Amino acid sequence: TALREASGILEKLTHNVGRRLGFGEVSVLLPHSLSEKLAQLNHSRLQLHPATWQRPENADFVVSPDIKESDEGVVRDKFVCGAQAEKVQLSTKILESSNAYRPRTMALYFSQFRWGLFSEAPPGDADFKVSDPRHRHNKDADNLLNMNCNQRSAAEVIRDHEDFLRPINSATKMNSNFNVRLVVEPERRRVVIVMDISGSMGSDNRIQSLIGAVNHYIAFTLETGSECALISFTGNPTVLQNFILVDSPAVRRQLMQSVSNLTAGGGTCISGAVQEAMKLLGEDPTSPTHRSSGQILLVTEGEENEDCSISLDSTIDAISKTSLRVNTIRFGESADMRMSLLASVTNGSAQFIPVDSNLAASKLLLQLTSLQSDLAGVNRTVVPNSALD
Secondary structure (H helix, E strand, C coil), X not given: CHHHHHHHHHHHHHHHHCCCCCCCEEEEEECHHHHHHHHHHCCCCCCEEECCCCCHHHCCEEEECCCCHHHCEEECCCCCCCCCCCEEEEEHHHHCCCCCCHHHHHHHHHHHHHHCCCCCCCCCCCCCCCCCCCCCCCCCCCCHHHHHCCCCCHHHHHHCCHHHHCCCCCCCCCCCCCEEEEEECCCCCEEEEEEECCHHHHCCCHHHHHHHHHHHHHHHCECCCCEEEEEEECCCEEXXXXXXXXXXXXXXXXXXXXXXXXXXXXXXXXXXXXXXXXXXXXXXCCCCCCCCCCEEEEEECCCCCCCCCCCHHHHHHXXXXXXXXXXXXXXXXXXXXXXXXXXXXXXXXXXXXXXXCCCHHHHHHHHHHHCCCCCECCCCCCCCCHHHC
C-alpha cells in the first residue's frame, strides 16, 4: 500500500515536469523464515515466488527493524547531483499503517535515490516534504539541493536524467502499470570455495597461508545451515567436496581436513575452476540463466595460462548472465588482473593482497573473514582443530 501510494505521488509530481512516471514491477524479497510464517496464514491474496535474480545486496530499498529511524535515508557513495545513489535504508516503522507520512517519505527518498536529488529542507529541519515542481524554486535557500546542484531546481535536475530524455514509443503508456511481486530467498545458502594450488603457491609459505585462512573462514565465518563445496585447481579443477550441509562441528572439521591436505604444483587455469563451480551451483556455462543462486569465493595468486582449454574472458561473460556472485582475492602481484572484472560483473567484491609482506597470511585471513555477503555471516561455532594453528 505504501509503495502504491508513493508511486501515485511520483506520477503527479513528474507529470508537472513533463513525463508521468511511477513504479512498474516491484519485487519484495522476503527472508525464507518470514515466507514460512506468511504461508501459515494461508492468505489467498499472498502469492509467493522463488527468488531468481533478486538478492539482498542488489536491493534499492532495504527495510529492517535493525535500522534506527535516525539512520533512515539515502546511502550515497558520492555526493554528485543527478547521480543514482547506492540504496535507501528504512526502519520497519515507516511501513506501519499508522504512519501517515510513509508514502510521501518513500516518494522523497526514491526521487533522491533514482534521480540524484537532495533535500530542500533547511539544515536541521526534519519536517521536509516533496516539492511540487509548479512552485517557484528559491535558489538562494540554504539547503543541500542548492549546495550540490549548483542552485538548480529539482525539476531542472530531473529533466536531465535519462528517464526523461529517453524517447517514448507511441504505444508506451505514460502512467505506470504498478505490480508487486513477493519473492522468497532460498532456504539454504550455497557457497563454493575455489582455491589456487598451482606450483607458484609452493613458495613464500603461500599454500600454508591459504590453508590457514580458508580453514579459519570455515570454522568461524561460514554460516551454520548453509551448504558448502570445495574446489582446488591447477591446470584442471578438482572437486574436493561436493555440497554438504554445514550443520555441525564435525562437518566443519571434514571440510577443514580436505583443505589441510592441499599441496602446490601445476599450472593455472582459473576459467575451468570457475566453470566447475558454476556447474555445482546449477548453471550450464554454455547456456547461462538467472535460475540459480549462490556465491563463489575465489582465491588465486597466478595469471591464467595461455594454453588453458577454456577462455577466461568467455567464462566471465557467461557468469555475468547468471545470478551467481563471485568474490575474488588476488593473492600477489602476479595474480590475473581480470579477477576484478570477474567480481564486478557479478556484483561481488575484489580484494588484493601483496605476498611480499610478513603480514600476507594475516591480511588474507582478514579479507576472508570480513567478506560481507548474503552467504557468510558471523558464526559463533568454535571448532577445536590443529588445522587452525
